[in-house]
Amino acid sequence: MTAPISSADYVIITHCSPYRTYAQGTTHPSRRIKMAGTVRVRFAPSPTGALHIGGGHTALFNWLWARHNGGRFILRIEDTDRERSTKEYEETIMAGMEWLGLDWDEGPDRAGDFGPYRQSERLEIYHHWANRLLSEGSAYREGEAVIYRVPQGVSLAFDDVVYGHIEMMSDTLKDIVLIKSDGMPTYNYAVVVDDHTMAISHVIRGEDHISNTPKQLLLYRALQWEYPVFGHLPMILGKDKKKLSKRHGATSVYEYRDMGYMPDAMFNFLALLGWSAGEGNEVFSREEAAALFELSRVTKRSAIFDMEKLNHINQEHLKMLDPSTRLDLVEPFWREMGLPVDEHSREYLAQSLVVLGGRGQTAREAAGYSDYFVTFDAVKKRYDGSDIDEAQRATVRRYVRDLLACPEWKADLLEEFTRTWSTEQAVKMKEIAMPLRMALTGMKVSPGIFEVAEQIGREETKRRLAHYNLL
RNA sequence: GGUCCCAUCGUCCAGUGGCCUAGGACACAGCCCUUUCAAGGCUGUGACACGGGUUCGAAUCCCGUUGGGACCGCCA
Numbered sequence: 001m002t003a004p005i006s007s008a009d010y011v012i013i014t015h016c017s018p019y020r021t022y023a024q025g026t027t028h029p030s031r032r033i034k035m036a037g038t039v040r041v042r043f044a045p046s047p048t049g050a051l052h053i054g055g056g057h058t059a060l061f062n063w064l065w066a067r068h069n070g071g072r073f074i075l076r077i078e079d080t081d082r083e084r085s086t087k088e089y090e091e092t093i094m095a096g097m098e099w100l101g102l103d104w105d106e107g108p109d110r111a112g113d114f115g116p117y118r119q120s121e122r123l124e125i126y127h128h129w130a131n132r133l134l135s136e137g138s139a140y141r142e143g144e145a146v147i148y149r150v151p152q153g154v155s156l157a158f159d160d161v162v163y164g165h166i167e168m169m170s171d172t173l174k175d176i177v178l179i180k181s182d183g184m185p186t187y188n189y190a191v192v193v194d195d196h197t198m199a200i201s202h203v204i205r206g207e208d209h210i211s212n213t214p215k216q217l218l219l220y221r222a223l224q225w226e227y228p229v230f231g232h233l234p235m236i237l238g239k240d241k242k243k244l245s246k247r248h249g250a251t252s253v254y255e256y257r258d259m260g261y262m263p264d265a266m267f268n269f270l271a272l273l274g275w276s277a278g279e280g281n282e283v284f285s286r287e288e289a290a291a292l293f294e295l296s297r298v299t300k301r302s303a304i305f306d307m308e309k310l311n312h313i314n315q316e317h318l319k320m321l322d323p324s325t326r327l328d329l330v331e332p333f334w335r336e337m338g339l340p341v342d343e344h345s346r347e348y349l350a351q352s353l354v355v356l357g358g359r360g361q362t363a364r365e366a367a368g369y370s371d372y373f374v375t376f377d378a379v380k381k382r383y384d385g386s387d388i389d390e391a392q393r394a395t396v397r398r399y400v401r402d403l404l405a406c407p408e409w410k411a412d413l414l415e416e417f418t419r420t421w422s423t424e425q426a427v428k429m430k431e432i433a434m435p436l437r438m439a440l441t442g443m444k445v446s447p448g449i450f451e452v453a454e455q456i457g458r459e460e461t462k463r464r465l466a467h468y469n470l471l
Numbered sequence: 472g473g474u475c476c477c478a479u480c481g482u483c484c485a486g487u488g489g490c491c492u493a494g495g496a497c498a499c500a501g502c503c504c505u506u507u508c509a510a511g512g513c514u515g516u517g518a519c520a521c522g523g524g525u526u527c528g529a530a531u532c533c534c535g536u537u538g539g540g541a542c543c544g545c546c547a
Contacts (some may be wrong), residue, residue, distance in 0.1 A: 046547050079544055143544055163476070172474050172543080180545040187547045211475055211542035241539070244499085272496090276484045279495045299484075302540065306482050309497045321509085338481085344498095359509045369509090433506035445508035 039071025040201045041103070043097075044191070046078040047089035050252035051096030051243055053305060054206060054236050057270050061233055061298070062204045064100045067290035068191045074105030077118045078195060080184040085120075096253045099263050100270075101286055108340055113196040117191050126185040129193055129223060130178050138403065139178060140220050146179040148189075148222065152184070156214040160300040161202075161231035168214045176215055188212055192219040202229045204295070231295050231349030234274045235302040245303060255308075260333060262321075265314035272313075273303040283316045294430070311361040318366065319358040325348035326366075333367035339374040348371070348455075355447050355455045371443040372457060376464055379442035385468040388435055394469050398425075399432045404471075414450040438467045 043059040045051065053234035066073035079085035090108070096299070097104070106112030118121055130146045136188045139148045143378035157167040178189040185193070193201055203245045210232050220227050240250035250256060253310070256266055267286055271277075277284060284292075318326065327350040334341050341349065353366065360366030371378035388396070399421060406417055422429050439450045440461065446452055453461050465471050 042503075044547090048547080050522080059507095078547060142545090147545090167476075168475065174543075177545050182546085186545065191547090206541095207476070208541050209547095212547095214475090232476090235540075237540085239482090243540085248505055272483060274484095276495095279485055282484085301477055303484090304482060304498075309483060312497055315509090339494065357509070361509095415506090421504090429506045430505090443507090447508080449506065 010371075013313055018442055022064070025428065038201065039066060039069035040199050041066050041071065041204055042074040042076050042195070042198065042200050043102075044078050044194070044205075045075040045093050045094060046084075047086060048081060048087055049086040050254055051093045052251045053270075053358060055093070055237055055252065056096065056100055056232060056266075057273060058198070058206055059097055059102050060267065060270050061274070062296075063104075065202060065204060065231075065292040065295055067106075067286075068293045072105045073103070073111075073114070074198060074200070075104040075113070075117065076198070077108055077120075078187065079120045080187070080190060082120075082182065082184065092254070092275055099257055099265055100253060100267055117269075119185070119194065122194065124188075125197060126179065126190060126193055126246055126375070127183075130189075130369075131183075133178070133222060136222075144179075144181040148176040148178050148219065149467075150175050150218060154218070154221075156217045157417070158213060158217060158230055159225060160210070161295045163207075163210065163300055166210065166213070170214070170218060173215060173218070188215050189219060192216045192223070192225075196220070196223070196225045200228050202231055202295070204231045204233065207232045207235050214316065231298070234299055236273055237302050237304050239304060239306075241304065241419065248305070249307075259308065260362030260367070261314050262317045262329065262363070265317040268317065269310045269313045273305070274299045278324060283313060283340045294335050315358060315361040318360070318363070318389065323354050326350070326363075328352050329363040330367045333364045333372070334374055337367065337371065339371055339378065341374060344374065347380060352455055355451045356446055359447065367444075368445075372446075372452075374445070376460070376467070379440070379464065380467070381442070383438055383442035385439070387438070387469075388468075388470075392431070392435065393470065395427055395434060396435045399427070400436075400465055400470055404458070404462060404465075409454060410447065411450040411454040414453060415448070418450070435470065436465075439470055 029105040043096050045055050045056075045059075056348050063073050065071070065131070075094070077090055079090070083326070094107075094109070104110065106114060106117060108115075108117045110117075133148060134141065134146060139146050141147070151172055152171050154170040154172055155167060157165065159165050176188060177186050179185055194200075213232075214231060234246055238244045241247075244251055250259065253266065259261070264285065268282075268284060268289070269287050271284075271293075272282060274292070275298050276282075277289065281292075317327075324346070327346065331341060332351060352370055355373070356366060356370045360369045371376055375426065399418075400423060403417065405413065406414060409419065417431065418429065421427075422432060433442075436453070437443070439458065440446075440452055441450065456464075462471070
């Protein structure tokens, strides 16, 4: 068993912020933190779109590692692309993370010793270190831009926590632009400066960054900074094994919320892509996952996003919900369907979902399967009763008359009565239960029909049967 | 084209030289339960990409082949 990666042996070489000076005898926070071996990880999205599945996956693994170690999870906004970055997307990304339950300890909206947490507000820092490189002669100017001169013959190696030893010669690299002509830093440069100055201990990001890492290594070297620990995550692909894109349907985590998926399930499902908590342990909470998570147990092979599995995990989580929480989840979908939710008490609606049981893989589906509890109109809309011939109708009427006369309107008693009745009258259960089901729900499939009858009540049952001329 | 990465059932994972005639989960099929469906229970179909080594022994280590993927932007 490999020992969990720790940053205990971490020592920072240079302190960083050009903004602050520290009195003699005191140390910069990053130095204190790294000496103390605190795990600090970050998710660094660029606000050029909503939080997509891949980003959510990366954020989630960072969160897991932070929480597993009692460390800090930092949100950094990489908004150096002036053209495409917007404040709206920044907010959408944060909302998406909150929805997934990924809370961060430091970020643009949260206090921290290592801010600012938006790259566009850290320009002085980037220029400070770029100037250093310039004065040392390892970088040169080209117009307004600052470019790092890549030395030849340098072996760039690092030990990735998940991919193992990776090594590459500097010879194949072109010179690296540090500062663009517009004064903004490039990704490969900013990421190095930020990860170091924010005292990031573990850089956990998508596998598509493996080939960027050697460049960054070069920059750490030039700045005489200690490397963080790197851990790359497998990519998430669509069904066709191609990078996940709009063609594969929903790509932003928000779309899954709107489809009726639970954040807990989405979290659970995403955690299962590239990691496992051990055999027979596939449904778990965030806390359980955090306790069990090991970066060194992350898989190398890219994974395919499989909706079927998501559906199953979602259903499992849906089943575990208490009635009130489940109602909170389903109610919006009933409203979206235009059902008169407000005509009922919360108790009635919650109990209806208890009767529905584990049916439906998403909240949206559950809402669709349970509309008849909310309104009879939904039933009338899809069922006209024309499938029953006169002979059947006569039988059902006889049964219904006796059923309605039952002293107590309780599911188990109604069922018992029906069984007895069906035996005595030599009528199959199916022949009376099915017409009853159709009249009450308008559907061929439903929970136990006597439970449905109990839930909607004797009067409502009578009303629905009357409407279909079954009284 | 160059560099780098990956390779176990359809899919997600387990497996780190002998416990593997390869295990679990999803999906699929069948059966049971049953007023329908879902759930649940049982059973089944189904994979170590290929070829060479190393070894007493390889899914596990090495090499090659093939197949996928990523990166090679003053995007991130």
